[in-house]
Amino acid sequence: MKSKKPWLLFALLLIMSYYRSCFSIAGDTLSPGHSLSLSKRETIVSKGGTFELGFFQPGTSLKIYLGIWYKMFVPKEVVWVANRDTPLSDPSSSRLDLSEDGNLLLFQGSPWIPVWSTNLTFPGSNLTEAVLGEDGNLVLRDGSNQSCIFWESFDHPTDTWLPGSKVGINKLISWKNSEDPAPGVFSFGLDPNGSNQYFLEWNRSQIYGSSGVWNGKSFSLVPEMNGLSSQLHFCAKGQLRERVWWSGPRVWSEFWYAPWNLSDVFALCGAFGVCRDNLSNPCECLRGFEPFSVTDWSGGCVRKSPLQCENNTYANGKKDWFLKISNMQLPVYSKAYLAVNASRCKLACMENCSCTAYAYNRSGCMIWEGALFNLRQLSDGGETRQDIYLRLAAAEYQNTKGEKASSNNLLLFDFDAELYVIDDGMNTSNNLKRREKDAELPLFSYKSVSAATNKFSNMNKLGEGGFGPVYKGKLLQGKEIAVKMLSKRSGQGIEEFRNETILIAKLQHRNLVRILGCCIERDEKILIYEYLPNQSLDFYLFDQTKKKMLEWGTRIRIIEGIAQGLLYLHRYSRLRIIHRDLKPSNILLDCEMNPKISDFGMARIVGDNETQANTHRIVGTYGYMSPEYAMDGLYSIKSDVFSFGVLILEIVSGKKNTGFYNSESLNLLRYAWELWKDDQILELMESTIGYPSSTSIILRFINIGLLCVQESPTDRPTMPDVVSMISNEHAPLPTPKQPAFTRGRNVIDTNSTIDNPEICSKNSLTISTMEAR
Template identity: 65%
Template sequence: MSNMRLPVKPITYLFESAGICEKSCIEKCSCTAYAYNISTCMIWEGALLNIQQLPDGDPVGKVIHLRLAADEYQRLAGDEHQIRTKGNKWRVRVTVGVLVPAAGVILCLCICFSRGKLKRKGEQASSNDILFFDFNTEFHATSDEPINKDNLKRRGKKDVELPLFSYKSVLTATNNFSIANKLGEGGFGPVYKGKLFRGQEIAVKMLSKSSGQGLEEFRNETILIAKLQHRNLVRVLGCCIEQDEKILIYEYMPNKSLDFYLFDPTKKKMLNWETRIHIIEGIAQGLLYLHQHSRLRVIHRDLKPSNILLDSGMNPKISDFGMARIVEDNQTHANTRRIIGTYGYMSPEYAMEGLYSIKSDVFSFGVLLLEIVSGKKNTGFYNSESLNLLNYAWELWTTDQTLDLMDLIIGYPPSISILLRLVNVGLLCVQENPTDRPAMHDVVLMISNEHAPLPTPKKPAFVGGRIAMDRNSAVNMSAGVNNLLTISIMEPR
């Protein structure tokens, strides 16, 4: 029915299409109507309160789909032509008056046969209020569950279901987005800590109005990460879309991000060799899942220490999928005219030509690995003849001085061979030619198997001296907000 004022008190979800919304209503015995508008699915259970037929052309009017018994549908279909030709709007009101009691009868029958099920469904009506939502029992993520045909059939539509919360409840959870609750700020916008009535803590990420990222990145992250479940990927709990506000709700990571410790002279002592190796292995496993084992092949495109969050056990979780892209299983690379990333972590083919692939993520992982081993930023060599960390690591490797690369503040690793192996793998990942870089499957094997022989790395990308770099500028780049880059002019070296 069109041109309708929608009933009050819907249960809202974020779905990819109207078809999924319709299926969700059909599968619920208690569903009496549904409406879909721009990724938002509204479902009503029981009586339809305050529904109203509006005049044609009224901007408030929406389309609502009513659930009918078979005989009601046939009768309504027979009257449709007469209603349309005569334009008697009172007939529509009479029809709604008949349908609502009919829906009540259907609902009573459902209660008789599925009382327990309806009780659980009725509890979802409060899911719009984040303060009372129990993510531990109601969230469907199963990070360790294998993806197979039986599980997909059983889980069904829940793989793309994402709770939608009210802005008012999010505001209360974060104490009106107080400064005291602010955890940090990135290219997407500020992140705040929130607390629910049951004591559970959450992280609330807001889309800043001045952010270089917009609605496309927001939709990308919500839909994408809702489908990805792995122990080394951060878990998204829901979202909030009201007026101009666009908010993502994440699980709270008490130990913040990797860069909080790695580049701080005092805090980096908390990252001993065992912890650093554990973090490297976890990041590699997360990337392997994105590239090979998830149902969607995902290229992250913005892997860096600030996007690696640490839980209470210092387990790494890859976050921030706003820049991520999905590619086909048989697709080896893609191209973009909008080059956005973080200086020091972008692969040369992406920075120079806009070409990205799973090997672009491998390059970023190699930079990240070398930073974890050394405790130094790739771009932190301002007063050195070495242009960057890659250049410095290559010089030490070729002169058999690799031990000088390690972070001395935590001492020597339990085995020198472990350090040499990690540096070797890191240099393999940052080779200039993407075809020379190993896939993440090979990277995981090289890190975990201490006795497997490793290839000799070739010269990394972006290797050159400080003087040479000053003399020949490869690209003229204008830096955006929060280390985002846009490559505007390219010249031959």
């Protein structure tokens, strides 16, 4: 018996060693019938041993992800994550498998619950295999024809650009923080409008850095970024870094950062966070605030004590007050207010309970509503430093006892009713009554909205928009409603909320979504809409299965309904309104699949005789913005016409404009134009639902769509013209000119997922010359 004990000890050591280290199952390939098991810590390794695919836990996190990393590094240097939105939580029952139809599937639980998939729709093949290349690219290919690639991770980057991979419309998106690979607020990608330059963006909307245009050898603003042969890593703090690994000294060599100074990253410290120069930890919260998360500054800071303004009550005998903060770079998203002096500017902020700060300088009065972003503390001196007055709760005033307050850094104002004066003789209560009368919108209590949505239960959640979640609810009398809640941490939204409330309350048309009321209570801002059971147009239009529910008669009715809704906004409503964000997700469908235009948060009112305006704040969605708006900030009724033209072509083809890549085409507009020139325009029509009995009306819609997306606004028709073209089926139509955004090509080849197994993709780097306009 004693002689067997050393063997038992040896076996135990083997088992312990097995679970402490990863186990490579079959070289670089996952073959049919095989899987990677999380419980067995199985991996595959590229042929040269550079990259490894398997399961990992970032830092001290308990969440588990499938990813690719450099095998030689400890700790792991992860370059790609599959399930960054849906981490695994069950180590004992998770695995990566090749399904019968040839897809890669990530499962967990018992019974197996799918967590992530390559989601291809080609016929299954028992010869499909997944291979991890020495370049770090995970490829799903035909084992009998290895040059035929169905899917590759290079088409779906996360936060790292490896040599040979593609970054175009599919952007690099930073991790949320160093221990959470969920998508963060910073992104890096190609300008979808075809300008051949790359943008650094915050919150997918605010550009804070650019590569400049490719001149054939380098990018004009970042000449160091010329070869694109090194690794680009987009860190969680919003800084892009190019670096190379030197195997000799075993160190990373970093060539350049963008932006060079971390403090130049937009909204680095989140809402109500202040960025300070020359500090190892650059982020701090404003006084009266605390970090939302100690590990993730993108969440910014939240108030320690709630404001008292809205119900005008006292807290410990005091009311809300203002704190003067000097030497600041002023935050973004301000509103100009016409005030003759500093006192009137203060009163404007006092009177508005949504106002969180104000400033008065040589440029006049500025007020801020909602969260403050991109705050930066500047050193003494300099022309850009300003004073800003921050609204704080009464409880924070109590905390100042014992501290020395001087007129140089602290100003207090009580919110007495007598001070609520904007015009002589008009006090706050009268002003509020007048606003409520103007709005003509019922007010719901927070309690009733909470009860209608089962306390905003996740079971009632319909989705998440740009400014917050949307819930399904039911009123006491049984009426179903949709409840849109404005996120407290949204950098935008207060102005959009007010826009939508005032605008849509005044609009009544069968092709516009109806608003039933709003709730402004408990620091919440909520809109209540009619509930539309068939969700939005994009839910059907771009789904391989659901698009078949949109037969040709339904598509024609949807196009006609959208046209009628826009005609009402542009000409027949009480206000001339430019929507500015027309897209499939903002077209809701009722129980009979009739369209209703929704989401007026971006909309703008123009005068009766006014057709164009200018803005320095570009809002909207890439792929649907007209060129004059995207590039020069000029918006008009013709901007909506352009978006409508894109919608027509998407509805007819069943393809997204910005997500469409075919042969040499940059986008759907270019593809449609090439077919038009070659007299092959019938090929644009959605093939999965067959051809209509008569193609003439569909060809007419395509012609109208191309007229709407012409580059010059003066060449585009108005909506009355469009409706007339649709109604008069036999009237001749003008010949369209070349659409916008069709003259250049992508800098980087950004082939999307290939759904046909007979079509093979190949990584390539393509540089093209921009044509002058």
